[in-house]
Amino acid sequence: MNDNDRVLQVLSGNTSAFAYFVETYQDMAVTIAFRICGNRQDAEDVVQESYLKAFRNLHSFRSESKFSTWFYRIVYNAAVTHSCSKMWLREGQTGLSAAADTPLPSPDAELERREQAQMVERTLQELPKGDALLLTLYYMEDHSVKEIAQITGLNLSNVKVRLFRARKLFKEHLPAGVY
């Protein structure tokens, strides 16, 4: 059964079928909201509100796009409204200072997975929110450039350019040895 079939089930009155969408997409939705809001509690509140909005407006979902694209767009809009944050900086603005040169104690030491994850997370938090979000959408769930454009409201070429810059910025600011 695909997502469209499940949407039809919910629309025909089977509310419990909506639980599938909650369980499948909650982690990524919270991650997206966290990238924008910057704090976990707010992120979960935003996602909870987004699920409610999605349920109320499920009749407006068009099966031409994926459910995840449609739903993440709701999450994105809700998170941006909630945090009133400026998502997209202009060219030349990064909001970052030069990357601190903090190499690992031993270049040969094997990183614990958790330490690596923390460093990646810290670097993402230092990036402009829009860049961190683009990297999250592109690499975590392999969303295409077209889907990212639908979620964020940016045009295709804008997404490509920003993604390229975000990748570069991320690599430059990741502590030495992690990449």
Place this chain on the structure above:
Amino acid sequence: MDIEDKNKFTEDEKMRRLLRTSKLRASENFSWRVMQQIETEKALTARRRTSKRPGYNVFTDTRSIFGSMYAVLLAMVALAYFEQGKEVLLTPDFLGKVLLVGVGFIAFWLLTRAEGRLRRKKNRRGLLHQ
């Protein structure tokens, strides 16, 4: 795949592996909370819908009452015509009977409307006290 593509593939794969380590997990009871909120809202919406005006439709009521009236009058006219001829149709006696039937149906229709209005008022009062 040429070398440039292969390098890009490797770079992308590295990025993918790194970034996936930072994916958050929702709290343990998150999906339960969301479904609770949705089920509650659905229950409240259903209750609001059923407590709306009961299925009183003034048009079907009016149609059925006046429809019956015309049917009765037509039957009266037809009976009188075939039994006593068309002269009887214009006599005061017959016209009096037609008028009586008409007034009777109109009174019945007015009573139905008044009763429906009273019923709706009662239901609304009942909802306010819930």
